[in-house]
Amino acid sequence: MSEENELSQIFEILGGDFGHAGSVSTKVKEILKEVGIDPSIIRRAAIVAYEAEMNVVMYARKALFALTLTPGQIHFKIEDEGPGIPDIELAMQEGFSTATEEMREMGFGAGMGLPNIRKNADRFLISSLVGRGTMLSVYFFLNQESRG
Ligand SMILES: Nc1ncnc2c1ncn2[C@@H]1O[C@H](COP(=O)(O)OP(=O)(O)OP(=O)(O)O)[C@@H](O)[C@H]1O
Ligand SMILES: [Mg+2]
Structure with a gap:
């Protein structure tokens, strides 16, 4: 695989920025469409990108979202600066959420983001400090x- 066949893009996500929430995942989705990725894969990738972005907006200070496309795979790396997750196994459980009342009123906090990321990924790694x-x-x- 040659480097010309690789596409890399880095986006910044700001914690607490509900006004722009979803804009990075929208851009990622557009790029995947432009390069002709299979719609069913775009659908899964868009869910993952959105849930990861929202978790940064809700829980972290800021993050870098790196998208790397090669002929064989799509890779997302979302690295945030924030409080970290004390118990990843617990956080991965469906329904577990520490969302505030305010976030719940906006429709977040079902505790389904991380489980949906895992479900929609072909490979998923999470680490936290x-x-x-x-x-x-x-x-x-x-x-x-x-x-395409
Ligand atoms: N980037 C993060 N930094 C710190 N804590 C996080 C982060 N992402 C998730 N968490 C913790 O893991 C919990 C579960 O995350 P998950 O995305 O599954 O659910 P949620 O964000 O609470 O609700 P939903 O995604 O359904 O709106 C969160 O409530 C939060 O406590
Ligand atoms: Mg979430």
Whole structure:
């Protein structure tokens, strides 16, 4: 695989910025459409990007969202500066949420974001350091016909 076949883009996400919430995942989705990724994979990737972005907006200070596209896969790396997750196993459970009343009123806080990320990814890694931040690494595998 040559480097010309690689597309990399980095986006910044700001914690607490509900006004722009969803804008990074929208851009990521547009890029995937432009390069002709299979719609069913775009659908899964868009869910993952949105849920990861919202978690940064809700819980972290800021993050970098790195998108890397190669002929074989889509890779997302979302690395935030924030409080971290003390118990990842608990956070991964459906329904677990520390969302505030305010966030719940906006429709968030079902505790389904991380479980949905795992469900929609082909490969999913999460690591976190309390007091430092959280890192998600998510892969979607492409077959030959998935790139136009
Ligand atoms: N980037 C993060 N930094 C710190 N804590 C996080 C982060 N992402 C998730 N969490 C913690 O994990 C919990 C579960 O996250 P998850 O996305 O599954 O649910 P939620 O965000 O609470 O609700 P929903 O995603 O359904 O709106 C969160 O409530 C929060 O406590
Ligand atoms: Mg969430």
